[in-house]
Amino acid sequence: MTSAVQDLIFSALDTFRIELPSWGFANTGTRFGKFVQAGAATSIEEKFADAGEVNRLTGAAPTVALHVLWDLPNGVADVSAIKALEAKYGIKAGSINPNLFQDQAYKFGSIANPSAEVREIAVSHLLESVELARRLGSRDISIWDSDGSNYPGTQSIRRRIEWTQDALSRTHAALAPGQRLLVEYKPFEPAFYHTDIADWGMALMLAYKAGPQAKVLVDTGHHYVGQNIEQIVAWLLHLNMLGGFHFNDRKYADDDLTLGSIDPYQVFRIFHELLSDGGSATQEVAFMIDQSHNLKGKMEAAVQTVVTAQELYARAALVDRTQLAELQDSVNLVAAEELFRGAFWTDVRPVVREWRRARNLPVDPLAELYASGYVEATEAERGKSNAGSVSRYA
Ligand code: PSV
Ligand code: MN
Numbered sequence: 001m002t003s004a005v006q007d008l009i010f011s012a013l014d015t016f017r018i019e020l021p022s023w024g025f026a027n028t029g030t031r032f033g034k035f036v037q038a039g040a041a042t043s044i045e046e047k048f049a050d051a052g053e054v055n056r057l058t059g060a061a062p063t064v065a066l067h068v069l070w071d072l073p074n075g076v077a078d079v080s081a082i083k084a085l086e087a088k089y090g091i092k093a094g095s096i097n098p099n100l101f102q103d104q105a106y107k108f109g110s111i112a113n114p115s116a117e118v119r120e121i122a123v124s125h126l127l128e129s130v131e132l133a134r135r136l137g138s139r140d141i142s143i144w145d146s147d148g149s150n151y152p153g154t155q156s157i158r159r160r161i162e163w164t165q166d167a168l169s170r171t172h173a174a175l176a177p178g179q180r181l182l183v184e185y186k187p188f189e190p191a192f193y194h195t196d197i198a199d200w201g202m203a204l205m206l207a208y209k210a211g212p213q214a215k216v217l218v219d220t221g222h223h224y225v226g227q228n229i230e231q232i233v234a235w236l237l238h239l240n241m242l243g244g245f246h247f248n249d250r251k252y253a254d255d256d257l258t259l260g261s262i263d264p265y266q267v268f269r270i271f272h273e274l275l276s277d278g279g280s281a282t283q284e285v286a287f288m289i290d291q292s293h294n295l296k297g298k299m300e301a302a303v304q305t306v307v308t309a310q311e312l313y314a315r316a317a318l319v320d321r322t323q324l325a326e327l328q329d330s331v332n333l334v335a336a337e338e339l340f341r342g343a344f345w346t347d348v349r350p351v352v353r354e355w356r357r358a359r360n361l362p363v364d365p366l367a368e369l370y371a372s373g374y375v376e377a378t379e380a381e382r383g384k385s386n387a388g389s390v391s392r393y394a
Pocket of ligand 2: 246
């Protein structure tokens with residue numbers, strides 16, 4: 001490869017950062033069951049330890065997203081412990097995720113529950129989440145509103161829009177300067193007839209109305225099959241309303257599979273949109289992972305994800321956008337497509353290895369994970385807490 005290619009890849013990787021989810025290291029399952037892993041993190045400290053290790057291996061994951069009820073169950077009283085973990089493991093708290101789906105009170109909704117009392121519980125949780133983010137120095141509060149209904153006619157869709165808007169506007173009003181409210185959407189699950197924030201249009205309008213610090217969060221698993229996600233990304237960039245991503249992959253619905261495992265070309269196309277204005281958008285947009293590995297080892301999955309994201313981002317950086325624009329303008333379809341596909345099919349892995357070497361990072365993060373003995377050590381340490389667990393190496 002030429003040194004121009006190497007320069008492009010090196011400078012892309014020097015700025016590329018992606019956030020790990022704390023919940024990606026803990027035991028999770030499907031609706032049908034959970035296969036408990038001996039090495040899964042059983043405490044917030046173990047989640048920080050795992051995230052710190054993935055960052056050590058990849059050099060690209062310096063923050064960990066926290067889910068309030070799972071990671072800060074005592075609210076602000078937990079902040080000093082989190083700060084101590086940040087210092088110990090060399091990794092910072094990232095986005096703060098309120099939990100509007102777990103409390104028994106939310107059976108018929110949280111911020112759009114027909115009960116004003118329940119709506120207040122939900123809004124106070126959002127306000128507390130903003131405060132937690134402020135104390136932790138976190139820029140983003142990522143809201144996923146799971147509310148909706150299962151049967152036609154059983155809820156007023158329009159009144160619920162008003163309640164949802166009201167909660168988001170009140171939360172926005174509590175933001176400190178520099179903080180952002182990210183509004184995530186999802187077409188279905190857990191609600192199966194209607195979801196209050198079902199697509200990017202609804203998220204966009206709610207964010208617009210909430211205020212200037214609100215943006216849209218795109219979870220790549222939250223679209224109907226066949227939907228053109230990069231077009232949504234292009235629109236949100238055009239409107240300066242793209243707040244961030246929850247990356248994962250899917251075949252059917254919200255499958256939470258490893259990024260790029262099913263459709264790496266889609267991730268490449270999304271990165272291309274982000275880089276199409278010279279990459280300035282990527283400075284503001286939060287790249288976060290939202291995956292849940294029920295079968296794979298969690299550390300291996302996290303390393304695979306970060307490495308795949310780096311490789312696909314490097315490939316997108318290779319698109320010659322000046323030449324592509326000329327080919328687009330002259331409607332040279334095949335040449336434009338070949339240029340685009342050519343970047344996608346370039347094997348960037350040798351240059352990515354060179355970049356790792358130059359930055360004093362392990363040249364092969366997955367091999368280094370195995371060589372380090374980290375997984376065996378954590379399995380031995382945590383096996384007892386993960387009662388009935390299965391070893392990664394069993
Ligand atoms: C919901 O499916 C979601 O994508 C939201 O981002 C949640 O916060 C996350 O997964 C974990 O449940
Ligand atoms: Mn998500």
